[in-house]
Amino acid sequence: MSDSRKGRKPLVAERRYASQRTKAVPKKTTSKKTKAPKRKASPRKAPSRNIFVRLFRWILRLIWIITWRVTAVACVGLALIVGYYWTTLPDVTALLDGRARGSVTLMDREDTVYAWRGDQFGGAVRAETVSPALKNAVVATEDKRFFRHFGLSPRGIASAVRINLNEGRGPLSGHGGSTITQQTAKLLCLGDEYVASEWKNEAAYVADCRRGSLQRKAKEAVYAMAMEAKYSKNEILSIYLNRAYMGGGAYGAEAAAQRYFGKSASAVSPAEGAMIAGLLTAPSRLAPTSDLERSQSRAATVLRLMGEQDYLSSAEVAQWQQNPATLSTAARRKAGGYFADWVMSTGPEFFTRNTTEDVIIRTTLDQRLQRAAEEALDEVFKTKVREGSKAQAAIVVMSADGAVRAMVGGRESRVSGVFNRAIQAERQTGSAFKPFVYAAALELGYSPLDTVDDAPLTLDIPGSGPWSPRNYTNNYKGRVTLVEALKDSLNIPAVKVSESVGRDLVRRVATDFGIDGDMADGPALALGASESTLLDMTGAYAGILNGGSSVTPYGLVDLRLKGDQEPLMGTGGGIRERVINDKAAGELIWMMEKVVSEGTGGRAQFGGREIAGKTGTTQAARDAWFIGFTADYVAGVWMGYDDNTPLSGVTGGGLPAEIWRETMVRVHEGVPVKPLPMIAPIVVAAPEPAPAPAPQQQAPAPQPQPQQREVPRTTEGLIEMLVREVLGGGRDR
Known part of the structure; x- marks a missing residue:
């Protein structure tokens, strides 16, 4: 029996592998290499990842678009603003002085x-x-x-x-x-x-x-x-x-x-x-x-x-x-201190404190004398004033024509814009006022050798009751000459002379010499009950030195704009009208010289120079003064407390006189010695005794001749009649 399957190909196997063999045989007609197939993402993950990436990229693009556009707009805007300001800027020369x-x-x-x-x-x-x-x-x-x-x-x-x-x-x-x-x-x-x-x-x-x-x-x-x-x-x-x-x-x-x-x-x-x-x-x-x-x-x-x-x-x-x-x-110099401040206050505001221009002011300041005053004040306070004392002092030095050469308005000298006691502090003048009482008397024809009785005096002041001025020492000297009364700073004679010549005349003489402010109405006027500044008092003494003509103290010589040659204004001070005659001024200087050489101002002496001046100490020693002059310079010194605290053991003839001396010693370095322009009074000599009479005649009894002319009795009577209204007062020296 023959096997009918022999030579036959398996049907299933053939078909299964045929396609594989066919695919495995490459085509000869193409030379291109086949690309490996891309690996496909998981169908679940791919969509979400793509969305995130796309969103992120979109946001970045948006930010970039917004940023560069905003930046561009900002830059354009900034450029426009800068350009605007650029157009407003002036030439550089217009910006250099911006005051x-x-x-x-x-x-x-x-x-x-x-x-x-x-x-x-x-x-x-x-x-x-x-x-x-x-x-x-x-x-x-x-x-x-x-x-x-x-x-x-x-x-x-x-x-x-x-x-x-x-x-x-x-x-x-x-x-x-x-x-x-x-x-x-x-x-x-x-x-x-x-x-x-x-x-x-x-x-x-x-x-x-x-x-x-x-x-x-x-x-x-x-x-x-x-x-x-x-x-x-x-x-x-x-x-x-x-x-x-x-x-x-x-x-x-x-x-x-x-x-x-x-x-x-x-x-x-x-x-x-x-x-x-x-x-x-x-x-x-x-x-x-x-x-x-x-x-x-x-x-x-x-x-x-x-x-x-x-x-x-x-x-x-x-x-x-x-x-x-x-x-x-x-x-x-610390910006000129008190002197510069004073000069600025004397000029017109639109050229000084409120000026819009650059101004040049020439002044009377002598920097050597300014240093002298500052050093003198420092020296006395360091050596003769107890440490920690708050007492203050001020100094003014000027020429006889009123040109101020130095000014110290307080113990701190190298300052500016502070309280200046030389020009801003109005204080009672005390006995420093008495020269103007005697100036009025000399102008009326009194002699420095005329006499007045220094004896207790009580005046009945209507509305105030009895007033009894006393001398500083509480002692009385009897009949004294006017020069003795001034050199010893006796109060009773000053009141009597003031009442004799008339308070109105005394007040007018003092005012004409430059003592501003309200004068006391009563007989205390003679004792310096009125107030004044140191600058005004020193200026008034300068009037005595220059022969009896008033002066206006000044520091500004002229003022001009920077770059100009011609001044816009000149000085507003200097010698003014005559107040007393030459003879009266010369005799008053002689009397004031005795104050320094023989009287209360002895501590002011230096260098063998002729010096005239007057001390002053107010009631309770709240103010102490010494003002005096040589032939070249007048200087005034005030000492006291800003709050009116009484000074302890200080009178005008003490520390103020010593400050004055220390100042003037330095001021007069290298200055030749000159005599004061003073006039000594004429002393009437007693006549020669008459020859002896014949024996058969009886000689008349000799009559004593006074060496000095007394104030007439009528004057004494006039004093008693004139003394009526008195306002306050006290002892003073």
Whole structure:
């Protein structure tokens, strides 16, 4: 039996593998390599991942689109704002002097500057013309990247914010990280000019310019960039060097250099430049006129910074730190003190305190005499006044024509803007007033040798009752001459002479000599119950020295605008009308000379010079005076307490006379000795005795001849009749 399946191919197997064989045989007609099929993602994960990626990419694209568009808009807006400010910025020369007020420069009698007032501006300077040391010091201190940034310093701002936060302040409080350009923008008040009608005062305007709000900072940054676009770096620095306040009333580098060192900003040394640059941080506190040691310490720091930034070598830094800058002589005067304040008060306000111009005032000040007065006061208080005493004193020195040469208004002499006791304190004059009582008598024809009775006196004053003036010693000398009454400062004779010649005449003579203020109405007028200032009293004594003509004390010689040759005004003082005649003035000087050579003013003597003067001590010793003169100068000294506390053991012939002497000794150094213009009274000699009569005749009894003419009895009677109304009084010397 044959097998019918032999030779047949399995049907199933053939079909199963045929397709595989067919696929396995490559086609010869193609040469391309077949790519491996991509692996398909899981049908569950692919859709969610794609959505996340697409969303993330869309957000990034959106952020990018918004960012660049916003940035573009911001840049365009910033450019427009910067461009606007650019168009508002004037030429650089119009920005160099930004003061709202002018300055006053005061010069002494030798035409040497000794004081400044107002906003001092020494003149415009350029960054290219100032001393390189000054320019480098400012850059090293204020903005070391100044020549590399575009007006803002991101690094500086970030550093300032970090420091402020670390010190517990707000990010914009304290350190600002401002560049010199930003500081200059602030000095320009961001272009907002001062309009008086819109502000309470200039200080309010300046305070608004210095505000540190975020809005203000943003505007400041924009304005700074506009300045960088408009001006060169040196022009920006020039504006800054001219407008920055540098203490002591000085605005700008030139004013500071003149104010502190008496030289131009182009000539300052590295030490001086460092001191000026150091002021920019805190000009009032660091000003060398306020605290020289502190200012020098700050300058040493600036010098170190200059060394670190290669502006100075290490050797130069060490050299200038060891030789710090010092003040000029004028700067050491502390702005002229009391004298400068007085002169400013005597001129018109629109040219002194409220000036918008730069004014030059020539004055009568003699700086040698000013130092003499200050040194004398210091010497007496150091050596003869108990430590811790609050007593005050004032001194005025003037020429016979009323030109004031020196003035000290208190024990603190190197100050300004404080209470000036020489011109502001009205105090009772005491016996320093008595020369005007005797001046009235001499003008009427009395002689210094006329006599008056120094005896107890009681006057019945209607409405006040009896008044009994007493002498300082409580002793009475009987009949004395007028010169004796003055030299010993006797009160009873002064009252009697005043009543004899008439109080109205005494009052008129004193007023005509320049003693202002209300005069006492009663007989106490003769004892100095009225009040006056030291300046007026000294001026009145100057009238006696010059021969009896009144003077108006003055310190202002002339006033002119800076740059002008012709003065706008001259002095308002000097010799005025005659008050008493030459003879009366000469005899009064003779009487007052006896006060110093023989009487209560003996401590004022010095150098063998002829000196005339008068002491004065008010009731309860609340005020002590000595006013006197030589042939060359008149000087007045007052001493007392500001609150009227009585002085302890002080009279006018004591410490005030010693202060006067110490002052005048220094004042007269190198001054030739001259005699006083005094006139001694004529002494009528007793006539020769008559020859003896003949024996047969009886000789008449001899009549005694007085050596001095007495005040007529009618005068004594007149005194008794005139004495009626008296207002207060007391013992005085």
